[in-house]
Amino acid sequence: MKLVRMSPGHGDVLIAEGDREVAEEEERLIEEFRRQLDLGMWAAVPHEGSGGRREATMVRDFSEVPDGADRVIFFPPAAGG
Amino acid sequence: MRATFLIVPALAALAALLPLLARRRVNRPHPLVRHRDRKRDAAAERRARELLREAAGVDAYAMYSQLGFIATQGSVEDGYGYLIYPHRPIVAYDAESGELLSEYCVRFPDGSDPDAGEWLPDADDVLAKWMALHGDERRLIGEANMHLPGRQLDPGMVRRDLEILRAWRNGERAQNHG
Numbered sequence: 200m201k202l203v204r205m206s207p208g209h210g211d212v213l214i215a216e217g218d219r220e221v222a223e224e225e226e227r228l229i230e231e232f233r234r235q236l237d238l239g240m241w242a243a244v245p246h247e248g249s250g251g252r253r254e255a256t257m258v259r260d261f262s263e264v265p266d267g268a269d270r271v272i273f274f275p276p277a278a279g280g
Numbered sequence: 281m282r283a284t285f286l287i288v289p290a291l292a293a294l295a296a297l298l299p300l301l302a303r304r305r306v307n308r309p310h311p312l313v314r315h316r317d318r319k320r321d322a323a324a325e326r327r328a329r330e331l332l333r334e335a336a337g338v339d340a341y342a343m344y345s346q347l348g349f350i351a352t353q354g355s356v357e358d359g360y361g362y363l364i365y366p367h368r369p370i371v372a373y374d375a376e377s378g379e380l381l382s383e384y385c386v387r388f389p390d391g392s393d394p395d396a397g398e399w400l401p402d403a404d405d406v407l408a409k410w411m412a413l414h415g416d417e418r419r420l421i422g423e424a425n426m427h428l429p430g431r432q433l434d435p436g437m438v439r440r441d442l443e444i445l446r447a448w449r450n451g452e453r454a455q456n457h458g
Contacts, residue, residue: 205328205331205388205390205400205401205407206390206392206393206396207392207393207396207397207398207400207401208320208321208324208393208395208396208401209320209396210323210325210327210328210331210401211327211328211331211404241412243411243412245334245335245336245411252337253335253336253337253339253340254414255335255410255414255415256414256415257411257412257415270334272331272335272407272411274388274400274407274408275388275389275390275408276388276423277386277387277388277412277420277424278386278387278388278423279385279386279387279423279424280369280385280386280425
């Protein structure tokens with residue numbers, strides 16, 4: 200699984216990568232996940248929904264990341280413009 | 281009378297200068313982008329487009345690449361959709377009649393790298409809106425400033441975009457079934 204973060208001037212930047220099945224790697228993913236949320240980032244998991252349509256799920260805890268998800272995308276929180 | 285002789289030529293001179301001043305203003309880079317690294321920004325946009333393709337799918341990617349915005353469905357029961365523009369408000373519209381319903385002004389400012397500015401690449405901005413609308417529509421709409429249509433975007437332009445979208449979708453369908 201990859202954790203990537205959208206970033207001005209760069210596009211998405213890889214911030215962590217690991218196998219959730221490997222305890223040590225999962226721990227590192229969780230740590231980085233929490234760090235991004237502590238920074239105020241929003242986290243989304245894109246995936247295939249019913250009928251093959253693309254969907255996205257917003258997650259606030261690592262345990263909410265669906266099994267089999269290959270990527271979590273972090274982006275800055277929305278603000279009224 | 282004497283003042284009139286002075287004022288009239290002054291106004292005429294000003295009128296002659298206005299188009300030149302306007303052209304100068306248009307050609308001058310916006311203060312926010314004046315010192316930007318265009319090569320870096322172009323590379324960032326390429327990356328962002330690739331992420332958009334992988335995350336939102338080939339249809340959304342094709343729509344964005346060809347039309348400059350993407351359309352996504354809101355509530356099926358309530359029958360509305362959204363047009364998502366990069367760094368512009370999200371526009372809600374009635375999916376059946378095409379009537380424009382509202383503008384949602386929302387941004388994703390990021391101050392983590394002052395050199396890069398605070399704006400995500402265009403395609404990242406579109407993808408962030410798309411993911412937030414799909415994943416937690418209420419949260420995003422709750423953060424946005426809601427206005428009547430026409431506040432920031434010309435309603436005529438948006439209606440034309442809806443027509444272009446309809447034609448584009450018909451063309452895609454014809455291509456897929458042809």
